[in-house]
Amino acid sequence: KAGVTQTPRYLIKTRGQQVTLSCSPISGHRSVSWYQQTPGQGLQFLFEYFSETQRNKGNFPGRFSGRQFSNSRSEMNVSTLELGDSALYLCASSSSITSRETQYFGPGTRLLVL
């Protein structure tokens, strides 16, 4: 079974621009979560989608948004990029919101904001 895939793998943007990242979950998984990983803060939860609905949101500003499509693929968008948004953005998928199964991560998209 193919794992979680994320595109693009690397991205360079300048301050003020916006960016869209894409995530395809493991086949059959309906939940997708997004995390930001930085050296200083570690891994922090951004938001989680299940059946096209955002179920949970972390403590990030409104510049960070996401959506999920009917095929469970998800995108996250960051508008008005700031230097501090430079990070590894990780997507994780899970088969259910209630099972004891946990989350599996993709390789991440490394974003550099100049």
Place this chain on the structure above:
Amino acid sequence: QKEVEQDPGPLSVPEGAIVSLNCTYSNSAFQYFMWYRQYSRKGPELLMYTYSSGNKEDGRFTAQVDKSSKYISLFIRDSQPSDSATYLCAMSYQGGSEKLVFGKGMKLTVNP
């Protein structure tokens, strides 16, 4: 106090050593405990997954959860150079897709 505390290391050991990695947490409501391994420039890979207290063994890896002490551990026996990576503990209140709260990660190097 952070919800999950993990010594960031780094930790360097000789090949064949037994490695002990630990995390402490403050919220007794956590029920699910995970260990992920992350190689440089890769995403975290799930190593071990434990519900509630107890031990779980998978090959050279053993995960322990002590809820009374709010303390979890990962032991690696007969460590190999290929085990060199960052190890992250994570936990959640419920299973499934509920958000994970991570430790900062411990960077481990196993020297041949």
